[in-house]
Amino acid sequence: DxxxxxxxxxxxxxxxxxxxxxxxxxxxxxxxxxxxxxxxxxxxxxxxxxxxxxxxxxxxxxxxxxxxxxxxxxxxxxxxxxxxxxxxxxxxxxxxxxxxxxxxxxxxxxxxxxxxxxxxxxxxxxxxxxxxxxxxxxxxxxxxxxxxxxxxxxxxxxxxxxxxxxxxxxxxxxxxxxxxxxxxxxxxxxxxxxxxxxxxxxxxxxxxxxxxxxxxxxxxxxxxxxxxxxxxxxxxxxxxxxxAPAIQELPIQSAITQPRDGETVESGEVTVKGYAWSGGGRAVVRVDVSLDGGLTWQVAELDGEVQRPRKAWAWRLWQLQAPVPAGQKELNIVCKAVDDSYNVQPDTVAPIWNLRGVLSNAWHRVHVHVAP
Ligand code: MTE
Ligand code: MO
Structure with a gap:
């Protein structure tokens, strides 16, 4: 072995x-x-x-x-x-x-x-x-x-x-x-x-x-x-x-790390957390979060080191605390990030699908249930 x-x-x-x-x-x-x-x-x-x-x-x-x-x-x-x-x-x-x-x-x-x-x-x-x-x-x-x-x-x-x-x-x-x-x-x-x-x-x-x-x-x-x-x-x-050129700098990326897909969250208030990063030293300037599948958006709070312009080599962590709309039984949570060249993530995966499964950076989606 x-x-x-x-x-x-x-x-x-x-x-x-x-x-x-x-x-x-x-x-x-x-x-x-x-x-x-x-x-x-x-x-x-x-x-x-x-x-x-x-x-x-x-x-x-x-x-x-x-x-x-x-x-x-x-x-x-x-x-x-x-x-x-x-x-x-x-x-x-x-x-x-x-x-x-x-x-x-x-x-x-x-x-x-x-x-x-x-x-x-x-x-x-x-x-x-x-x-x-x-x-x-x-x-x-x-x-x-x-x-x-x-x-x-x-x-x-x-x-x-x-x-x-x-x-x-x-x-x-x-x-x-x-x-x-x-x-x-x-x-x-x-x-x-x-x-x-x-x-x-x-x-x-x-x-x-x-x-x-x-x-x-x-x-x-x-x-x-x-x-x-x-x-x-x-x-x-x-x-x-x-x-095709070899991948060097990577495109804008973000993902939700909390809550998890399929989880049940408390009614009242939900905390959504995640990361966002872009290649080539481009800084993440904003992360938008939706609780309704992308119909309406809220801006998340960015945490972590602010690095120098064109040298933003590290990710930003982000979070959003938001009220769960009354009567909701489920939430379709979505995140998408924007970098300082105003690059955005594509909304769906199919148009960027590729045989090797690389560069997967569509809006990240998490579906959760709300506790009654
Ligand atoms: N370097 C060597 N020598 N051998 C490897 O297999 N994997 C590469 C890169 N460097 C690799 C390597 C790949 S594809 C990635 S994503 C990163 O190492 C992962 O680094 P990490 O294991 O420290 O996270
Ligand atoms: Mo890799």
Whole structure:
């Protein structure tokens, strides 16, 4: 069993697959804290968790032609100035289970919990690339990352981001060695992972082994043959993965974490809670909540850190306390968020359905009964 060496996990996680391990916190737990505790942070592994010795760990940074390649120990990495940032990581497949209800898709059945927020610390990728002699070139280039987790054929997890983002100090891309003040837990990339603020989880490569600058995107399966969006008309016979761009920044997202679908709430007053986040550093400026399926709306109160313009890397938690209209036997609660580019969420799932079940960001709906 290649998974026999995987670490122990928190029993409160809802497990979507055991081997490889994929799990999300239950909704109420997810928004109990603005910063997700490490043990509850959702986990998305494609392969067994590698067991890496921090004393012998080396990060290989390939230099430019004629330049200097680097082999960095954990201590070497700590010599770069330490940068800290609060970042939400969301899997492209978050809320996939709602797409499955429209039509079958291929992928793990995530509900609303394939998203979490941590305070990360590490070296800036731009500083490390500069030390290896990399500069923004005229030509299109990509920074490719390779994990130290691999399948039985020896092929590793990999992904890439554009060089321009990697070299932009304002983009705050990190080679992180701390998560909420602790060394990274094994499930989250110990000892070093990439954190790419505002970008889909798939590019935040864990157990980082190698960084290189290439003229092309990573040739990894997960960059080229997965994590792309398609028209609802495209099926597995007609799909051409070369025709769609790899997902990088994610669209505006929000979901209700309390109450739960099917729950019975007290009459009188209802408290609705949830999260909202947008990719690319776009700030959430508003969350609208409806108790009547979208006929009328109320504006929720936003909690959590207000980050700098164009650098809103972390989610906002939100809540609404509202009277339950007299005589109501049930409520159709809906939420939708707006970001500072005035991007909004689509109202239904069917028009954004895609065969891989990614980018599922329609209005989130929860149906509850009202206690008599
Ligand atoms: N990095 C490696 N090396 N192997 C992986 O399987 N999964 C990716 C990304 N980085 C993955 C990886 C995906 S798809 C996501 S959504 C995030 O890690 C999840 O990060 P987390 O498990 O810390 O939540
Ligand atoms: Mo993911």
């Amino acid at each position: 290649p998974y026999a060496g995987d670490p122990p996990r928190h029993p409160a996680l809802k497990v979507n697959s055991q081997r490889p391990f994929n799990a999300e916190p239950h909704p109420e737990l997810l928004t109990e804290n603005y910063i997700t505790p490490n043990s509850l942070f959702f986990t998305r592994n494609h392969l067994p968790v590698p067991n890496l010795d921090p004393d012998t760990y080396r990060l290989h940074v390939v230099g430019p032609p004629g330049g200097q390649s680097l082999s960095l120990s954990l201590d070497d990495l700590r010599q770069f100035s330490k940068h800290e940032v609060t970042v939400t990581v969301q899997c492209a497949g978050n809320r996939r289970s709602e797409m499955t209800k429209v039509k079958e898709v291929k992928g793990l059945e995530w509900t609303t919990g394939a998203i979490s927020t941590a305070h990360w610390a590490g070296a800036r990728l731009c500083d490390v690339l500069a030390q290896a002699g990399h500069h923004l070139s005229e030509t299109e280039a990509h920074v490719c990352f390779e994990g130290l987790d691999s399948d039985p054929t020896g092929s590793a997890y990999g992904a890439s981001i554009p060089l321009a983002r990697a070299l932009d100090p304002e983009a705050e891309v990190l080679l992180a060695y701390e998560m909420n003040g602790q060394p990274l837990p094994r499930d989250h990339g110990f000892p070093v992972r990439v954190v790419v603020p505002g970008v889909v989880g798939a590019r935040h490569v864990k157990w980082l082994g190698k960084v290189s600058v290439e003229p092309e995107e990573s040739y990894s399966h997960w960059q080229r043959r997965d994590y792309k969006g398609f028209s609802p008309s495209v099926d597995w016979d007609s799909v051409d993965f070369d025709l």
